[in-house]
Each structure stands twice: as structure tokens, then as C-alpha cells.
Amino acid sequence: MNTHLVKSRRFIITLGLLTAVAALTVDLSLPAIPAMVEALDTTLSRGQQIVGVFMFGMSLGQIPAGLASDRFGRMPTIYAGMGLFVTAACAAAIADDMELLLAARFVQGIGGASAIVISRAVVRDIATGKDAARLMSLMTMIFTAAPVIAPSIGALLVAQWNWRAPFIVIAACGFALLFGIRKNLVETHIPNASERPFRQLTSSFREYFSHRQSIFGLLLLVLPPAGYMSVIAVSAALTVEIYDFSITQYGIIFACAGLSILAGSTANRWLVTRFDMMQLITFGVALIFASSAQLVVVAWLDSAPFWWVWSCVCLYMFTIAILMPNATVLALDPLPKIAGVASSIIGTTQNVVGASGAILGALIYDGSVRNAVIIMASTGTLTAGIYLLRPIIVPEPLVHHRDELARD
Numbered sequence: 001m002n003t004h005l006v007k008s009r010r011f012i013i014t015l016g017l018l019t020a021v022a023a024l025t026v027d028l029s030l031p032a033i034p035a036m037v038e039a040l041d042t043t044l045s046r047g048q049q050i051v052g053v054f055m056f057g058m059s060l061g062q063i064p065a066g067l068a069s070d071r072f073g074r075m076p077t078i079y080a081g082m083g084l085f086v087t088a089a090c091a092a093a094i095a096d097d098m099e100l101l102l103a104a105r106f107v108q109g110i111g112g113a114s115a116i117v118i119s120r121a122v123v124r125d126i127a128t129g130k131d132a133a134r135l136m137s138l139m140t141m142i143f144t145a146a147p148v149i150a151p152s153i154g155a156l157l158v159a160q161w162n163w164r165a166p167f168i169v170i171a172a173c174g175f176a177l178l179f180g181i182r183k184n185l186v187e188t189h190i191p192n193a194s195e196r197p198f199r200q201l202t203s204s205f206r207e208y209f210s211h212r213q214s215i216f217g218l219l220l221l222v223l224p225p226a227g228y229m230s231v232i233a234v235s236a237a238l239t240v241e242i243y244d245f246s247i248t249q250y251g252i253i254f255a256c257a258g259l260s261i262l263a264g265s266t267a268n269r270w271l272v273t274r275f276d277m278m279q280l281i282t283f284g285v286a287l288i289f290a291s292s293a294q295l296v297v298v299a300w301l302d303s304a305p306f307w308w309v310w311s312c313v314c315l316y317m318f319t320i321a322i323l324m325p326n327a328t329v330l331a332l333d334p335l336p337k338i339a340g341v342a343s344s345i346i347g348t349t350q351n352v353v354g355a356s357g358a359i360l361g362a363l364i365y366d367g368s369v370r371n372a373v374i375i376m377a378s379t380g381t382l383t384a385g386i387y388l389l390r391p392i393i394v395p396e397p398l399v400h401h402r403d404e405l406a407r408d
Contacts, residue, residue, distance in 0.1 A: 012135065014184040015122060016142025017177055018078075018115040021085070022058060024173060025112060026051055027150035027254070028166045030236055031247055035163035042098045044237065048362040051233045053102050055355030057109020058116065059348050065114040066121070066344025067201050071193040074118050074125075074340075075185065081114025082178050089171035093164055113351075115177075117344045124332045124339035125188035132333070133272045133280075136325035140265040149258075152251035159247070189340070204341035216394040217331025218346060219386045220281065224288065224320055225350045226357030227379035231313055231372070233358040234365045238372045243306045253310065260314040264321025277326050284323030285387040291315040292380025295373045302370040309373060316376060323383075 029050060037047040061081070069077040088108035095101035123135050157165035195203065208214055231238075239245045239253055271280055294312045298304040328346060335342040357375050364371045 010184040011186075012138055013142060014177075014180050015119045016139040017180065018119040019139050020142065021112045021115040021174075021177070022055075024150055025054060025089075025108065025170055026232065027258075028154045028170055030151055030232070030254075031155040031251060032158050032163040032166045033236060034240075034247070035158055036101075039163055040096075040098045040101070045362055045365070046098060048233050048237075048365075049102060049359060050105050051229070052355045052359035052362065054105045054109040054112075055229065055351050055358055057106040057111075058113045059109075059351035059355055061110035061113030062117050062344040062347040062351065063201070063341070064344075065117045066340040066342070066347075067197060067204070069114075069118055069121055069189065069340035070204070070338060071191055071197065071200065073187050073191045074122055074189050075181075075187045077340075078114050078118050078181055078185070079178070081111050081118075082174060082181065084108075084111030085115070086171060086174035086178065087111070089167065089174050093167040093171055113344075113347070116347050117340065120328065120332070120343040120346070121339040122185075122188050124336060124343070128333055128336075129277070129329070130272050132329045133277060133326055134269055136328060137265050137269040137272065137321070140321050140325055141262060141269070149255065151254040155247050155251040192337075201341065204338040205345070207338055208335060208342050208345055211334040212394040212396065213334055214331045214342070216390060217327045217329075218349060219393070220285075220327040220383065221324060221331065221346055222349055222353055223379040223383045223386075224316075224323065225354030226360075227292070227316060227376035228313075228320060228357075229354040230357040230361030230375035233361045234372050237365060237367075238309075238369075239306075241367060242369060242372070256310065257314055257317045260317040261321045264318040265325075267318075268322045268325060271322070272326075277330055280322060280326045281330065281387070284319050284326065285384050287319040288316060288323060288380040289384035291319060292377050292384075295377035296381065299370045299374045299377050302368055304369060309369065312373075313376070316380060 033044070033047045033050070036050075037044050040047075065077055065081055068080075085108055088104050088111055092101055092104035092108060095104055119139065123132055123139070127135050153169070154166040157169060193200075235254055236247075236250055239250045240247065245253060268280065271283075275283075291312045294308070295316075298309055298312070331346055332339060332342055357379070361372075361375055364374075
């Protein structure tokens, strides 16, 4: 059994870094947007789309990555995906017009999709239930380093050099991660290419949506990304334009949101040893509703002290670190044989909705507090509504296939 990998520090750290690829790529580049807009002679709304197009690329890349990892193994797929990520990152770093930069970011997202899909699939390969939840929480703690430090580093790079510096660092991090994959990861899945690709994909989809538990977990995971991506996309404008903070201060403020994820992950690692998965999901839903309900009031008032607005954002982020790992495990537990495609279904849905939230947030932003927070306010409230439908969606007991982990 590959269950010994749960205790391998290098293995877990590398998986955590893979989960951080998207956050690093987005957050490191955020402080470059104002200078990039000026240098490439474009608009702020257009410049902010580097977030959304990257997320859409990740959305499109996850289903192929999940299927390939089930058919050919986790390792060949991650090498191919991260190789494409690095190539596109280099193109983004040297782009001299906005269209080329957006195209490179889109391709970068397609390549980076493999990192997200495979990190989740590997967790399902080697663990289930509370063990998987603890592992997901530990990976989230590692992932948290990106939003905590990336904006500050990005702001420093832009201040010391120019807007291209963060994009160069993203490419360098991709190279370093490829080296870490080679040194620290091993294959955890027995490839299965017994069916033609399209038939295998359709049968995997049917398997996923035949489990009500997996559907419920997916529904809980769908909306929160739209909320936090909408705020991420306009966070620089919100703090600098509306509340008159400097770019350096923005990096520190944004790091508070990352620290909230870290705090939530730490709390979740402790809580999973004392409460069952549904109790933690209930707790997470209660917190996300508390955050979003306050933001509904802020949006209605169209004015609020910054500490109130950002404390609600930080509470939302804290909740993400509790709700998302447990809901992900809930969705994947019944599906040990198609973990790659199952992970890609979750990731694709999250990224389509997250990218839509980021692009919609950038498009509707008009310099008002209301439009900066309205999407986050709505998604948290709707997530609570989905949770209340649980007796209808999944009335049967939860499923854990502890005897169907990946084998050496």
C-alpha cells in the first residue's frame, strides 16, 4: 500500500506546492497590474483580466489532465502539464502587448491545471475519510504561503525592477517545482487504459454523478471560489483607489487574507481529530453565512469602514480552509477508481465559477464598495442555502472506501 506516503514530509510538501501553483501565479502578479496597464497602454479593466483568463485556462485543462492521469498515471501527466506551464510562463514574462500576455496566461492555466487535479487525486489514492481531511488541511497550510507572501514579494519586485519581474519569478518557480516533482513524488495510481478515451471519460462522469454524496460535496464547492476570486480580482483597486492605501500597504493587507486561510487550516487539522466531517462542514457553512450576511449589509449601505469590509473577507477566507477540504473529501470518498477524473470535475467546476467571478468582478467594478463585495456576499449566502437542502440531496449515510486505496 502507498499509505506510508501520508507520513512523508517531502512528499506532502511537494503536493502542497502543487496546490499553490494557481495562487502563486495569480497573487504574485496582482501588484504588477497598475504598472503593466501603463506600460502596455491598456485599461485597468483589461489588465485585471489576467486573473480570469488564467483561471479559465485552468478550467479547460483539468478534465484532460484528470483523464490522462487515470489512463497513463499521475507522474507522466504532471510532467507534461508543468512543462507547458513553464513554457507559457516564459512567454508571459517577455510579452510586449496585452493580447499576447493574455494568451500566454490562458495557456499557462491549461498547463497548471494538472497540478491542482493530480494533487487532489494523489490524496484520494493514499488516504480517505479523516486521514484525507488532515492531509488536505496540511496541504492547504502549505498552499497558504502563496497568498500570504506573494503579493508583498510581487510589490517589492515591481518597485525594485519593473512589472515583468513577478512574471519572471513565476517561470522560475515552475522550473523549481519540476525539479521537486522529480525528487519527491512517486506514482500512486495503476494506469487504466482499457477503454477508449471518450468512453472512459463518459463512464467516469456517469460514475461520479451516480453518487449523491459526490454531488452534494460538489455543490458545496461550487460557489465559494466565485466569491473570493471576485474580491481578489478587484482587491488592488478596492484598497488603493477606494480606501487610499499604498501598494506596499496593499501587500500587507492582502497577506491578512492569506493568514486567515492559514489559521483556518490549522484549526481544521485540530478539529478533524475531534469531530466528524459533516459537523465540520456545518461549522464552515455557518461561518461563511456569517461573513456573507455582513457583506450583504455592506453592499446595501454602499459604504463601510475598511476594517469591517476586510474582516468579513478574512472570515470568508478562514471558512474556506475548513469547508473546502472537508467537502472535497466528502465528494471524492466514494470514487477511488476514478479519482483523477473526479478531481478534475471538482476543479473544473470551481475554476469556471471562480474565473467567472473574477471576470464579472472586474467588469462590474465601478469604484464603489457595493460592486466590490456583492459577489462574495451572494455566493456565501447561496452556499448556506445549498447546505439546507442536504436532506433532499443526500439522505443516505456517508460512504468511505477505506479498502480501495491505490496499491504499489
